[in-house]
Amino acid sequence: MTEQQPPAWADPAVAPAALDAQGVSRRRLLRRAGLFGAAFALGGSAVPAVAATGRGFGGEDPRLAYLVGDHHVHSVYSHDAKYTFSQQARAAARYGLDWMVFNEHANFGHASHGAALEHREILRARAENPRQLIFQGLEWYIPAAEHCTVFAAPGPHEADLLTRFELAYDGKLLGYTEGAAGATDTARNEAHAVKAIQWLAEQRRTGYVDDVLVFANHPLRLGIDSPHEMRNWRDAAPEIMIGMEGAPGAQGAAIPGWGGATSVRGEYQNGPSAQSWAGYPRDACLTYGGFDWATATVGGLWDSMLAEGRMFSVTTNSDNHRTVFDTWKNGDWAPGQNFDGTGRLPDPVPTDTPQPGSDFWPGEFSRTHVGVTRYGYRAVMAGLRAGRVWLDHGHLLDGLDVRLKRDCDHGRGVTLGGRLRVRRGERITLSVTVTTASRPNPHGVLPELAHVDVIRGAVRGPVADRDTWKAPDTRVVHTTEVTGRRGTYTLRIPLTAGEESFYVRLRGSDGNRHGTGYLGSAVDPHGPVPHAPGNGDPWADTWFYSNPVFVDVTESR
Numbered sequence: 001m002t003e004q005q006p007p008a009w010a011d012p013a014v015a016p017a018a019l020d021a022q023g024v025s026r027r028r029l030l031r032r033a034g035l036f037g038a039a040f041a042l043g044g045s046a047v048p049a050v051a052a053t054g055r056g057f058g059g060e061d062p063r064l065a066y067l068v069g070d071h072h073v074h075s076v077y078s079h080d081a082k083y084t085f086s087q088q089a090r091a092a093a094r095y096g097l098d099w100m101v102f103n104e105h106a107n108f109g110h111a112s113h114g115a116a117l118e119h120r121e122i123l124r125a126r127a128e129n130p131r132q133l134i135f136q137g138l139e140w141y142i143p144a145a146e147h148c149t150v151f152a153a154p155g156p157h158e159a160d161l162l163t164r165f166e167l168a169y170d171g172k173l174l175g176y177t178e179g180a181a182g183a184t185d186t187a188r189n190e191a192h193a194v195k196a197i198q199w200l201a202e203q204r205r206t207g208y209v210d211d212v213l214v215f216a217n218h219p220l221r222l223g224i225d226s227p228h229e230m231r232n233w234r235d236a237a238p239e240i241m242i243g244m245e246g247a248p249g250a251q252g253a254a255i256p257g258w259g260g261a262t263s264v265r266g267e268y269q270n271g272p273s274a275q276s277w278a279g280y281p282r283d284a285c286l287t288y289g290g291f292d293w294a295t296a297t298v299g300g301l302w303d304s305m306l307a308e309g310r311m312f313s314v315t316t317n318s319d320n321h322r323t324v325f326d327t328w329k330n331g332d333w334a335p336g337q338n339f340d341g342t343g344r345l346p347d348p349v350p351t352d353t354p355q356p357g358s359d360f361w362p363g364e365f366s367r368t369h370v371g372v373t374r375y376g377y378r379a380v381m382a383g384l385r386a387g388r389v390w391l392d393h394g395h396l397l398d399g400l401d402v403r404l405k406r407d408c409d410h411g412r413g414v415t416l417g418g419r420l421r422v423r424r425g426e427r428i429t430l431s432v433t434v435t436t437a438s439r440p441n442p443h444g445v446l447p448e449l450a451h452v453d454v455i456r457g458a459v460r461g462p463v464a465d466r467d468t469w470k471a472p473d474t475r476v477v478h479t480t481e482v483t484g485r486r487g488t489y490t491l492r493i494p495l496t497a498g499e500e501s502f503y504v505r506l507r508g509s510d511g512n513r514h515g516t517g518y519l520g521s522a523v524d525p526h527g528p529v530p531h532a533p534g535n536g537d538p539w540a541d542t543w544f545y546s547n548p549v550f551v552d553v554t555e556s557r
Helices: 021-032 085-094 108-128 158-169 186-205 227-236 301-306 377-386
Strands: 065-073 099-105 133-141 147-152 212-217 241-247 313-316 366-372 389-393 397-406 419-423 427-436 451-458 475-481 488-496 502-509 543-546 549-554
Touching (some): 065 085, 065 133, 065 377, 099 108, 108 158, 133 377, 158 186, 186 227, 212 227, 227 241, 366 377, 397 419, 397 502, 397 543, 397 549, 427 451, 451 488
Parallel strands (some): 065 099
Antiparallel strands (some): 065 366, 133 147, 147 212, 389 543, 397 427, 451 475, 451 502, 502 549
């Protein structure tokens, strides 16, 4: 593989005049982080420095730059998509993505032909544009459940890993998914999903691949990913199965006058299904401010997993198959050809008419920001695993830096995904540095952040009931109104360590649509709400979310 080069905004050899407004803003953030120049550019594929979790109290994290990416993008190598590999890669570059995963649907045609064909395109693209990080991935049909992103670090076995995994463990290919003959053998299917994740972990442990990660995709779209299944996947290999989509793709599904009268952001209008877990309320299969109910509900499923004291990351992505208002249509098959025989759709052809679609281009609307100290594939994967992640819709923010530290310390503290060790009753400060949007987003609107919410939850350890989806001690504990504030500013929120360990996470929005949270006003007085069917303009209801910071409380001395 060609030696990796940093993106233009991170390369001192690229003159500022050659950058667009987004690049200028990101270079400014990189300078502020103290990483501009060789300290960042020479990282290549190296793993970033590990944050000190500390034997003593407090803690210290490295200085971070945030790379923008999308782990869920489809091309002609997925049976239900449309665009060529190069169309998707060019769109990602146009909208400022540093990294992306081509996450093609499992299929016999993909395993037999498509994965190898796409791998050749990926190798060429890496050589021709070494400033863009392009991963090869698979959208796994989980036995007994929904879908997952699976992707590996570049290496000699990255494509072979995917096809071996696909043929041995994919629920669709095995006939274990909803609607198939083998779908009713729930115990066998759930066990097979766990074996699949353990197999991936073994390939990493033995060095067959340098690294591999898994994220659950659109987990509550149909309500079939039960809480115990998600916990089982995580526990099978917590270093591999590290999180879920906090917000799905298909965010353009309910643009007024475009989608159908029943359409919902994320294409969440088809749940619950016959195989939905009975413990979810019916409203669990909706999106709230474009986010999955599991993430958007303060005190809900995501918080119940965090309350066990273990990192479980959230992401957002495009899931791009067909872009809203796009005029390309699928090409026609040659006589006698089909996907199973080729592993690739015919190239799309242009028309003069907008074609059906629910998605945005990669990076156009949904962005996952990953904190790294260096530029490269393994750096991105290490940042994801560490939980140094925040996400936004509609380009709501240019930057976010979160630090939590003891008031008696002079260091930088710990950041997203980190752990701060404190004494009982000790005072600590949460510092949230916001850089507001400096340019109009792709919709032509300059986003404005209206508020920042701090959400705090007690850490109680592993749950007795693995189907628990509530965290009763999690709630919004602080809200700062920031309407009208521009540029870069820091909010400092004082906190006190009580008797129990806890975590804090952040959320904020443009302030356009709020309502009482799903578990009541005492838990979340102004949270995201579902939109009316067919009337979900995503650009008018944008949010950011961050991963948590954990605080381990110990006895005072």
